[in-house]
Amino acid sequence: xxxxxxxxxxxxxxxxxxxxxxxxxxxxxxxxxxxxxxxxxxxxxxxxxxxxxxxxxxxxxxxxxxxxxxxxxxxxxxxxxxxxxxxxxxxxxxxxxxxxxxxxxxxxxxxxxxxxxxxxxxxxxxxxxxxxxxxxxxxxxxxxxxxxxxxxxxxxxxxxxxxxxxxxxxxxxxxxxxxxxxxxxxxxxxxxxxxxxxxxxxxxxxxxxxxxxxxxxxxxxxxxxxxxxxxxxxxxxxxxxxxxxxxxxxxxxxxxxxxxxxxxxxxxxxxxxxxxxxxxxxxxxxxxxxxxxxxxxxxxxxxxxxxxxxxxxxxxxxxxxxxxxxxxxxxxxxxxxxxxxxxxxxxxxxxxxxxxxxxxxxxxxxxxxxxxxxxxx
Amino acid sequence: xxxxxxxxxxxxxxxxxxxxxxxxxxxxxxxxxxxxxxxxxxxxxxxxxxxxxxxxxxxxxxxxxxxxxxxxxxxxxxxxxxxxxxxxxxxxxxxxxxxxxxxxxxxxxxxxxxxxxxxxxxxxxxxxxxxxxxxxxxxxxxxxxxxxxxxxxxxxxxxxxxxxxxxxxxxxxxxxxxxxxxxxxxxxxxxxxxxxxxxxxxxxxxxxxxxxxxxxxxxxxxxxxxxxxxxxxxxxxxxxxxxxxxxxxxxxxxxxxxxxxxxxxxxxxxxxxxxxxxxxxxxxxxxxxxxxxxxxxxxxxxxxxxxxxxxxxxxxxxxxxxxxxxxxxxxxxxxxxxxxxxxxxxxxxxxxxxxxxxxxxxxxxxxxxxxxxxxxx
Ligand SMILES: [Zn+2]
Ligand SMILES: [Zn+2]
Numbered sequence: 127x128x129x130x131x132x133x134x135x136x137x138x139x140x141x142x143x144x145x146x147x148x149x150x151x152x153x154x155x156x157x158x159x160x161x162x163x164x165x166x167x168x169x170x171x172x173x174x175x176x177x178x179x180x181x182x183x184x185x186x187x188x189x190x191x192x193x194x195x196x197x198x199x200x201x202x203x204x205x206x207x208x209x210x211x212x213x214x215x216x217x218x219x220x221x222x223x224x225x226x227x228x229x230x231x232x233x234x235x236x237x238x239x240x241x242x243x244x245x246x247x248x249x250x251x252x253x254x255x256x257x258x259x260x261x262x263x264x265x266x267x268x269x270x271x272x273x274x275x276x277x278x279x280x281x282x283x284x285x286x287x288x289x290x291x292x293x294x295x296x297x298x299x300x301x302x303x304x305x306x307x308x309x310x311x312x313x314x315x316x317x318x319x320x321x322x323x324x325x326x327x328x329x330x331x332x333x334x335x336x337x338x339x340x341x342x343x344x345x346x347x348x349x350x351x352x353x354x355x356x357x358x359x360x361x362x363x364x365x366x367x368x369x370x371x372x373x374x375x376x377x378x379x380x381x382x383x384x385x386x387x388x389x390x391x392x393x394x395x396x397x398x399x400x401x402x403x404x405x406x407x408x409x410x411x412x413x414x415x416x417x418x419x420x421x422x423x424x425x426x427x428x429x430x431x432x433x434x435x436x437x438x439x440x441x442x443x444x445x446x447x448x449x450x451x452x453x454x455x456x457x458x459x460x461x462x463x464x465x466x467x468x469x470x471x472x473x474x475x476x477x478x479x480x481x482x483x484x485x486x487x488x489x490x491x492x493x494x495x496x497x498x499x500x501x502x503x
Numbered sequence: 504x505x506x507x508x509x510x511x512x513x514x515x516x517x518x519x520x521x522x523x524x525x526x527x528x529x530x531x532x533x534x535x536x537x538x539x540x541x542x543x544x545x546x547x548x549x550x551x552x553x554x555x556x557x558x559x560x561x562x563x564x565x566x567x568x569x570x571x572x573x574x575x576x577x578x579x580x581x582x583x584x585x586x587x588x589x590x591x592x593x594x595x596x597x598x599x600x601x602x603x604x605x606x607x608x609x610x611x612x613x614x615x616x617x618x619x620x621x622x623x624x625x626x627x628x629x630x631x632x633x634x635x636x637x638x639x640x641x642x643x644x645x646x647x648x649x650x651x652x653x654x655x656x657x658x659x660x661x662x663x664x665x666x667x668x669x670x671x672x673x674x675x676x677x678x679x680x681x682x683x684x685x686x687x688x689x690x691x692x693x694x695x696x697x698x699x700x701x702x703x704x705x706x707x708x709x710x711x712x713x714x715x716x717x718x719x720x721x722x723x724x725x726x727x728x729x730x731x732x733x734x735x736x737x738x739x740x741x742x743x744x745x746x747x748x749x750x751x752x753x754x755x756x757x758x759x760x761x762x763x764x765x766x767x768x769x770x771x772x773x774x775x776x777x778x779x780x781x782x783x784x785x786x787x788x789x790x791x792x793x794x795x796x797x798x799x800x801x802x803x804x805x806x807x808x809x810x811x812x813x814x815x816x817x818x819x820x821x822x823x824x825x826x827x828x829x830x831x832x833x834x835x836x837x838x839x840x841x842x843x844x845x846x847x848x849x850x851x852x853x854x855x856x857x858x859x860x861x862x863x864x865x866x867x868x869x870x871x872x873x874x875x876x877x878x879x880x
Binding site (some may be wrong): 166172173200441448451457458 | 543544577582587589799812816825828831832834
């Protein structure tokens, strides 16, 4: 095998949207890309083969969960996260910061980093930029995320500035601590809440350090889609053109379409799998709650145009029955469907960008979403 | 498609053990056969493709569960259970009797049948031989089971005789009510607890009526393996030689080996899937509780000789992690492993019978089981 280098090639543009390929030590990622979340070393309910069949090129793993259980040193001894969970393709790990900061009662934060107690057994842990780099290295993450603070929303200008500037100092410490390996990359994270001057300052700080990619953090934290899009509009144009851009923790299908049109290349979200476990399906015609009684005698598939295992072979009546009977297979099939829908949405946008048709794609997308589900029989 | 007939061919014998093929409207079943249980229209946690990959030729469906939810008329409207659950191969349904009788508080039994209340919503249902035949017809069961009473254990001779004789009257009513269809069959159920005279009387009553197959009921209800084997030894020799014999609700791997050596052709049990959900694996070297801490750093597969997805691709450490983290995939993978082990055990016995080597097979089986799991690293 030839030694891989970490490269990002942009093949086509349509407005602010970009169609590219991110090449890594573990294979290529077609962008715009959606990354399913494999929190604890598994995309909940699905085998890696099923995840791959949905069309995913890359998974996200959660540093916080994996450091607590099974432990990053253990994963390293077992050959890294790819081997551990049987996913040989690229993996991006978050820095652990976002989830640690959400612990509230259980954590203490200062310039050095965060001290927190495990939600599992109360055991004390430190998380610093250096420790986060070590853990993500143990996990063998293809893409490592710099350790940062996800500024809470709302934050006043001073709070947002202080938080962002500390994240920028941590970004430098992350860069210094990260071990370069061919085909691997480290992404910096732009913070600054919804303030244009702070976002620009953050981008300048990060580009001075230099990263293989740049994420937009601190969004999808309660500000709403309109404010998120407004923030993207003054953020992405200032980000490096030649590097991948990743919008963290986003989102709903309409967030993905709007994000791509504002120059985002990568997304991740638990929504498709979490909703799948809760009987909510995303389709071309909006969301469907399969537990609703209207489906109990419906012999039609969830979406007749969908290529997923749930839609190819099963009726709405059967999927409805599985959720009513609390059968595991319901969660499995609906998670597979939702991930397939998200991946096909990304594939549709990739095609549209190549064909200079992204604006039409977005119009069709919104019209179909507003149309709503097929009529009951 | 040519019209299928329901036939049973015995290709080889070794002692009391038989190697056969049961041909049905929905395909062939290699015997001795183990039937995974798909209680509510799904083998818990697995897609039908995964179940088929374990080597299963036939599934069992539970009339009691399916009549309550989604309802047998609904399944009929949706094209039958095969289509509903996407399993085009043979399906055997039980009569509902066993589960209804286990309701205790919620049921009333008389000569006509059973009146009971649903454990789901308290709704009142009748179950009679005629109604059971109708429900199993609605479900489109390839093999229908006669409606009977599973005599509780222990039962004195009079109780066992009274119960068995009512089951024989119900067997006649089942035969009369069952609708003949090419390639479909109805099985009678031998009762009589652990009494030789009653088992013989029951066999005589059933063979006078005439069935496409004969089951041994009322075992695996607390009498223990020794007593079960003793009962089989005076039961199976009197059962028709040319018809398939099905030991209901059995069992552990050693029960299957002992059952085959006593002339049984078919088995069903929830053990592989239920144990799989509870972190217990069946292997050639006995049972393994994968939740045990000894596995947490073990890079070896559960069973290096097993062809299942869990053993082909994952370490014990990973399976251990999945159960510790309460991840669905743990139940999925261990259920697939256990079913694969059960199917491979049956395949091994089928080969052994063909080669006149069943006694050696049983010796090797017991020696390996007693050897126990591989040593910790
Ligand atoms: Zn689908
Ligand atoms: Zn296995």
